[in-house]
Amino acid sequence: MIFENNQAFAQSLDRQDPLHHLRDEFLFPKQHGVPFIYLCGNSLGLQPKAARSYVDQQLSNWENLAVEGWFEGENPWMYYHKELKGLMANIVGAGPQEVCPMNTLTVNLHLLMVSFYRPTAKRFKIIMEAGAFPSDQYAIESQVRFHGYDPKDAIIEVAGRNGESTLRTEDILAAIADNGEQIALVLFGGINYFTGQWFDMPAITEAGHRAGAVVGFDLAHAAGNVPLQLHEWDIDFACWCSYKYQNAGPGGISGIFVHEKHFSDTSLHRFAGWWGYQEQQRFKMEKGFMAEAGADGWQVSCTQVVPMALYHASLKIFESAGFIGPLREKSLQLTAYLYYLVGEVNKALGFEQYKIITPAAEGERGAQLSIIARYKAKEIFHALVANNILGDWREPNVIRLSPVPLYNSFEDVFLTAARMLTISKELITPKQ
Ligand SMILES: Cc1ncc(COP(=O)(O)O)c(C=O)c1O
Ligand SMILES: Nc1ccccc1C(=O)C[C@H](N)C(=O)O
Incomplete structure (x- = not known):
C-alpha cells in the first residue's frame, strides 16, 4: 500500500478497517481526563470491558x-x-x-x-x-x-x-x-x-x-x-x-x-x-x-x-475478530504505517533521529517497533508520555511502540508520529 502522511488518510484507513469497532471493547487509561494513545500491548494489553x-x-x-x-x-x-x-x-x-x-x-x-x-x-x-x-x-x-x-x-x-x-x-x-x-x-x-x-x-x-x-x-x-x-x-x-x-x-x-x-x-x-x-x-x-x-x-x-x-x-x-488471520492483516498495515511515518519524521527533521532496529520485513516482526532515538532519547520518551502517547522504554536507549490491531487505529499511529515530530523539534536544537 502507498501510505500518505496526513490525518485524513489515516482516518480513511480507519473507516475501511473491518476491525475498527473492536477498540470499543477495551478500556483506555487516561491522563488529565484524556485517553492515552496506548502503544504498549507488548508489555501489558488493555482491559476488555467484559473482563469485569x-x-x-x-x-x-x-x-x-x-x-x-x-x-x-x-x-x-x-x-x-x-x-x-x-x-x-x-x-x-x-x-x-x-x-x-x-x-x-x-x-x-x-x-x-x-x-x-x-x-x-x-x-x-x-x-x-x-x-x-x-x-x-x-x-x-x-x-x-x-x-x-x-x-x-x-x-x-x-x-x-x-x-x-x-x-x-x-x-x-x-x-x-x-x-x-x-x-x-x-x-x-x-x-x-x-x-x-x-x-x-x-x-x-x-x-x-x-x-x-x-x-x-x-x-x-x-x-x-x-x-x-x-x-x-x-x-x-x-x-x-x-x-x-x-x-x-x-x-x-x-x-x-x-x-x-x-x-x-x-x-x-x-x-x-x-x-x-x-x-x-x-x-x-x-x-x-x-x-x-x-x-x-x-x-x-x-x-x-x-x-x-x-x-x-x-x-x-x-x-x-476471527482469531489471528484478520488481526494480522491489520497489524501488518498498522505497523508498516508506523514504520513509514517514522521515516517521514526523520525526513522532516533532516537527519536520522529515529533508527528502527526491528526488521522491516513482514515475516520478521509483529506489531512492535523498537526505535532508538539518537538525541535526547529519554526526554523524548517522557515528552511522548506527557503528550498522551504511552509506549515503553527499555534501557539503554530504546522506545518500544506497538500498535495493536484489536484496539489501535491508523489515526493513533498518525498522531503518534505527528507528536514525535513536534516534540523532536522542540527538544533537539539545530546544533545537535
Ligand atoms: C520473553 C519473556 N519471558 C518471560 C517474561 C516474564 O514473565 P513472568 O513474569 O510472567 O514469568 C516476560 C515478560 O515479563 C517475557 O517477555
Ligand atoms: N510482566 C511485567 C511486569 C512488570 C513490568 C513489565 C512486565 C513485562 O511483561 C515486561 C515485558 N516482558 C517486556 O518485554 O519488557
Missing part, C-alpha cells in the same frame, strides 16, 4: 456455591480450563489437547524444561538468543546449574553480527549445526522482547531436530500477535503469558503447548501435582501419580479461576 463481568460471574459462583463451585453450577471450576483450550489452540495453531492454561510464564518455562531439558554427558548444551528476556536467561542458567553444569560451558548464545541488533537466521542455523551432537535443547523467544525480531521458528525447529535436539519457544511476545502453527511446525513445547497481546491482565495466567507426539512418552520427567493427575481419578486421592492425557497432565496446582476468567474474556474478543 467474567470475574463477577466467578465471584457470584464463589458467593453462591462456595466449595460446591468446583463441581456444581453451570461451569464448574474443575472443568473451566476446557472452555479456554479451544480458544487458546486457535491463537497458537495447536490442537486443544496440546494446550493448557496454568501458572505464570517463567514457572511454566521451568516446568517444561524439567521435561524437555534432559542433558547427558555428551549432549548437554542449550542454544538460545543473546539478549533474551532476563527471566528466560535466569531460568535457563538455573536449570543448567541444577543439572550440575556450568552455564559458561552449557549455554550457547547466538548474537547479532558485528554490532547488528538483530540475528541472522543463517547464523542461528549455523550455530545449531556446528554444535550438533552436543545440543540437548534449542530454546528461543518467538519474538525478542527488545528488538521485536520474529525468529524463523519453523527453520529453527527443523535445524534443532536435525541436530537431534528438542526445540522449545517462549512466545510471550508472539502469542496473540503473529500467526503461529505450533503443531504443524513440529515444535516440541512452548509457553506464553496472556497479559501482553492477549489482554488477560497483570500477572495473567500463562499457557503451555506440548506437541501431541510427546503424550505417550512415559520417560518424560515432570514436577507433578494433583491437578495433573488423571481427571476422573483425581479425587480418589490415591498414591502413585498418573498423568492426565495431553497438556493438562502438566498442571500442578488447582485451577486459578479468576485469572482464567480474565483470559476467557479476552479470548472471546479474539474469537469475534
